Amino acid sequence: MTKHLHIKTFGCQMNERDSEIMEQLLAQHGYIAGADAEQADLIILNTCSIRAKAEQKFFSLLGSLRQEKRRRPGLRIAVAGCVAQQEGERIFERMPHVDIVIGTQQIWRLPELLQRLEQGKSKRETACGLDKHFVIPPFQKLLRSTPALPEFRKFVTIMQGCDNYCAYCVVPTTRGREISRPVADILEEAELLVSRGVREITLLGQNVNSYGTTNPVAEQPVSFAELLKMTAAVPGLRRLRFTTSNPQDLSTELMQCFAALPKLCPHFHLPVQAGSNTVLKQMHRKYTRELYLEKVDELRSFRPDIALSTDVIVGFPGETEADFEQTMSLLETVRFHGSFSFKYSDRPNTRSAAFPDKVDEQVKSERLERFQARQDEISLERNRDFLGRSVEVMVEGRSESGVQGRTGSNHIVHFAGPDALQPGDLVMVTINHAGQHSLKGELAAHEK
Ligand code: 5AD
Ligand code: SF4
Secondary structure: OEEEEEEEEEEHHHHHHHHHHHHHHHHOEEEOOOOOOOOOOOEEEEEEOOOOOHHHHHHHHHHHHHHHHHHOOOOEEEEEHHHHHHHOOOHHOOOOOOOOOOOOOOOHHHHHHHHHOOOOOOOEEOOOOOOOOOOOOOHHHHHHHOOOOOOOOOEEEEEEEEEOOOOOOOOOHHHOEEOOOOHHHHHHHHHHHHHOOEEEEEEEEOOOHOOOOOOOOOOOOOOOOHHHHHHHHOOOOEEEEEOOOOOOHHHHHHHHHHHHHOOEEEEOOOOOOOOOHHHHHHHOOOOOOOHHHHHHHHHHHOOOOOEEEEEEEEOOOOOOHHHHHHHHHHHHHHHEEEEEEEEOOOOOOOOHHHHHOOOOHHHHHHHHHHHHHHHHHHHHHHHHOOOOOOOEEEEEEEEEEEEEEOOOOOEEEEEEEOOOOOOOOEEEEEEEEEEEOOEEEEEEEEEO
């Protein structure tokens, strides 16, 4: 019997991939994804707990589903992801209309939990085990074949978890210890995706630079740089990206890949978090401002046109005005193409939650505003560097203003183009307008 599935994903690309896995698993059990919440037989909320705001957003959405459940008692509600991992059965106490709580290493068991509910074996199901010996289930060809149309861009998970224990970060408790996937599984998945029409792959992990260092991934140890080279060698793949890196583990070997691998897109997301060494130390980031700047210079020596983006936290406990000025000056020095910046918030089971000297909300808001205003100016200045240049763009789809695509440097480009252009096509576009968040241009020539 056909059933309708609605998935709402919060948070990072890791969660997006996990939602896709759940969707693919459930498709084998008759669930069709894409339904509205009001029509769905099963609603999955795949949650994020990285900042207090993300968690609040989820809880308010979950609260609003109480009515829906009352109206349709047959509706099943499942909570997955990082809040599920963090809260476990406590979610039932606060939100009794939830049927399933499933943790980050357990998503593969979702069909089994649903079946137990359907068979009346229980009223509620929880699976939240987190094991440091966890093995990411091998990729199954069948699962990736469920969507009818091949998409041009896909994520491939290469590792889960994080061993860094930054003072502010919830990830080691919600995603567990670092676990790398075997090389053979990753390559098999990449090859299959490309054979189905995928042209761009993003390798995903919380800390990709330490890929392969924590558990055996092949008979011979394989570094992340080697894994990138192997993936880039998959015939037919046009673009390769990865996320996320920690500056402390960024090796020269990896940086060299930007010069050696034409498919590797010239974009690097390198979260700095703060510009002050005092704050970095308190955050338990294992690099200094100077080391970060050295890495940026070295990276640019291999690929001068590389676009850099970063994450910044303002108002970490104890951050003074002078510390914050250091973050502002780092922004001036690096001139990031773009950044994600956040007000610090306490998270459960993190060390900084117990730190004294919390920064006033008002001060945090002011600092955030200042940082973002300056970043916006720099982004615009950086975008203007594209004017008159001809850049390679991968088509993503259509918008009101014509075709929308993306440069290797991760900039959105709008241009007029024929209907025949399909997502995944590569075209050359000459840029003639630069906005803060996107570029516009004229189609030069294209190959299929
Ligand atoms: N408060 C604010 N921002 C945070 N981040 C992680 N933990 C916190 C926190 N407790 C930010 C970091 C990280 C990004 C994904 O979220 O900048 O890189
Ligand atoms: Fe959010 Fe981090 Fe979990 Fe991703 S890993 S969903 S960003 S808490």
